[in-house]
Amino acid sequence: MKSRLVWGAVPGAAWVLAFAPFSWWWVGLGLPLLVPLMLRRDTPQSAFWLGLGFGTSAFAVGVHWLYVSLNHYGGLPAPLAVLSIAVFALYLGLYTGLASALYVKFRAPGAPLLNAALWAALWTLAEWCRSTLFTGFAWLNLGDALVDSPFAVLLPWLGGSALSFLLLWMGGLLVSILLAVVQRERVSPLALVGLLTLGVGLSILGPQRPVTHTSGYLDVAGVQTNVDQSIKFDPDRIVSNMQQAFELGDLASQQLPEGGLLVFPETVNPLVWADTPNVWRERFRDFAKPGHTGVLMGSATQDGYDYFNSIVLLRGQETGEALLVPTERHDKRHLVPFGEFIPWGFQWFVSLMNIPLGEFSRGSGPLRTLEFNGQRMAATVCYEDIFSSELVALIQSADHEPTVLVNLSNLAWFGQTWALDQHAQIGRTRSAELAKPGLRVTNTGLSGVVGPDGQWLTQAERGQAVVWRARIEGRKGATLFSRIGTWLWWTLCALALGAAFHRITRVRPIS
Numbered sequence: 001m002k003s004r005l006v007w008g009a010v011p012g013a014a015w016v017l018a019f020a021p022f023s024w025w026w027v028g029l030g031l032p033l034l035v036p037l038m039l040r041r042d043t044p045q046s047a048f049w050l051g052l053g054f055g056t057s058a059f060a061v062g063v064h065w066l067y068v069s070l071n072h073y074g075g076l077p078a079p080l081a082v083l084s085i086a087v088f089a090l091y092l093g094l095y096t097g098l099a100s101a102l103y104v105k106f107r108a109p110g111a112p113l114l115n116a117a118l119w120a121a122l123w124t125l126a127e128w129c130r131s132t133l134f135t136g137f138a139w140l141n142l143g144d145a146l147v148d149s150p151f152a153v154l155l156p157w158l159g160g161s162a163l164s165f166l167l168l169w170m171g172g173l174l175v176s177i178l179l180a181v182v183q184r185e186r187v188s189p190l191a192l193v194g195l196l197t198l199g200v201g202l203s204i205l206g207p208q209r210p211v212t213h214t215s216g217y218l219d220v221a222g223v224q225t226n227v228d229q230s231i232k233f234d235p236d237r238i239v240s241n242m243q244q245a246f247e248l249g250d251l252a253s254q255q256l257p258e259g260g261l262l263v264f265p266e267t268v269n270p271l272v273w274a275d276t277p278n279v280w281r282e283r284f285r286d287f288a289k290p291g292h293t294g295v296l297m298g299s300a301t302q303d304g305y306d307y308f309n310s311i312v313l314l315r316g317q318e319t320g321e322a323l324l325v326p327t328e329r330h331d332k333r334h335l336v337p338f339g340e341f342i343p344w345g346f347q348w349f350v351s352l353m354n355i356p357l358g359e360f361s362r363g364s365g366p367l368r369t370l371e372f373n374g375q376r377m378a379a380t381v382c383y384e385d386i387f388s389s390e391l392v393a394l395i396q397s398a399d400h401e402p403t404v405l406v407n408l409s410n411l412a413w414f415g416q417t418w419a420l421d422q423h424a425q426i427g428r429t430r431s432a433e434l435a436k437p438g439l440r441v442t443n444t445g446l447s448g449v450v451g452p453d454g455q456w457l458t459q460a461e462r463g464q465a466v467v468w469r470a471r472i473e474g475r476k477g478a479t480l481f482s483r484i485g486t487w488l489w490w491t492l493c494a495l496a497l498g499a500a501f502h503r504i505t506r507v508r509p510i511s
């Protein structure tokens with residue numbers, strides 16, 4: 001069993017290469033197709049260990065940057081930080097292990113069409129479980145790597161999960177055909193027909209573009225403050241940090257002579273908004289000019305007894321209670337465990353670290369879009385935009401159709417690591433799935449504007465305190481994925497699993 005664990009860990013370590021900053025998307029398609037080949041002579045038990053090794057290695061390498069936040073900024077001793085990441089990676093690897101074991105248990109001899117569909121269903125279901133259970137961790141999912149592939153044109157139609165399913169199904173069929181040819185065995189006619197049918201179907205769908213149209217333009221000036229996390233909440237540095245933010249805000253205002261939206265990153269104000277000196281609240285407000293310039297910024301807010309990690313829209317005319325408790329805001333809904341809420345039973349772990357802002361309430365209710373200059377913005381705070389199905393559900397429940405996706409983040413917790421590239425790539429996938437432009441403003445990078453195809457249009461220099469300007473073209477119109485969400489993927493999975501179960505019970509009747 002230990003040898004299978006190691007055999008799985010070797011290819012798993014390369015999984016991160018499929019994602020930014022490398023973006024070798026073909027690795028993301030090739031490695032999941034390699035696993036079933038490695039499982040050809042395995043039992044369910046040995047398959048579990050191989051899958052566990054693959055998944056654990058993939059995440060130990062892929063999210064190693066958590067060490068920066070735990071140790072360098074969180075103050076967790078190095079051995080405990082390494083152990084924490086190892087345990088976390090082991091937990092995430094369980095899903096790949098279970099998928100591998102179930103595949104070996106239910107695969108059918110001589111049925112390449114069914115087996116390829118079964119593996120596609122189990123792989124993508126493992127990703128869904130990992131992204132959903134215990135609040136979920138939707139990171140390094142195959143669909144997010146595909147935004148930088150030729151298959152990105154299919155994301156508005158299928159979404160990341162269904163596209164991953166279909167490509168893995170096709171890949172599995174292709175591998176089975178090539179194996180049969182190499183081994184001089186009979187090629188399955190069903191495998192050939194299935195591969196040709198899927199290939200023709202996707203090739204016809206690919207050139208089709210979702211029907212969207214312009215909703216006008218919005219000039220924006222983004223502020224990337226580049227405040228290191230070690231001093232962001234330091235009481236001795238807060239005043240100087242805020243002075244820098246205000247100076248950058250002045251420069252940004254000068255770049256919007258004809259008006260527009262001035263945008264600061266998540267928690268640019270390190271204090272709870274209600275506890276912020278009034279002169280600072282007014283300073284942020286006064287960057288806005290009624291009917292001319294607006295301010296979009298991140299700050300912790302208090303509403304009654306609840307505290308939220310919020311995105312606030314200021315128009316320059318707020319006073320009194322309207323300034324103290326802004327009503328035009330988005331409150332973060334999907335909170336980060338250990339950073340924004342403490343999971344049950346883990347208070348002892350959080351006590352070992354020095355992480356501020358530990359307990360927030362979750363936002364609720366239908367999504368309220370933030371309107372400015374005719375554009376409707378669907379706002380997310382940092383981690384929120386990695387959950388594709390949640391974002392689609394919010395878009396469907398929104399008070400108005402959004403024309404722009406906005407994400408404000410503070411990724412200084414992870415230094416200048418792959419985390420910045422990986423998170424931006426995930427956000428670019430959301431833009432491609434919904435065919436909406438994305439405005440991304442962060443503290444340390446990556447900041448810029450993403451087109452409705454998921455590719456960068458404007459990108460600010462990372463790791464620098466800069467002000468950047470761009471013009472965003474809003475888009476109206478819904479993609480197929482934004483209308484039906486993950487229903488297509490669920491249907492494909494149900495059909496694949498149902499067919500596999502039917503075949504195995506027919507061949508080996510259940511007593």
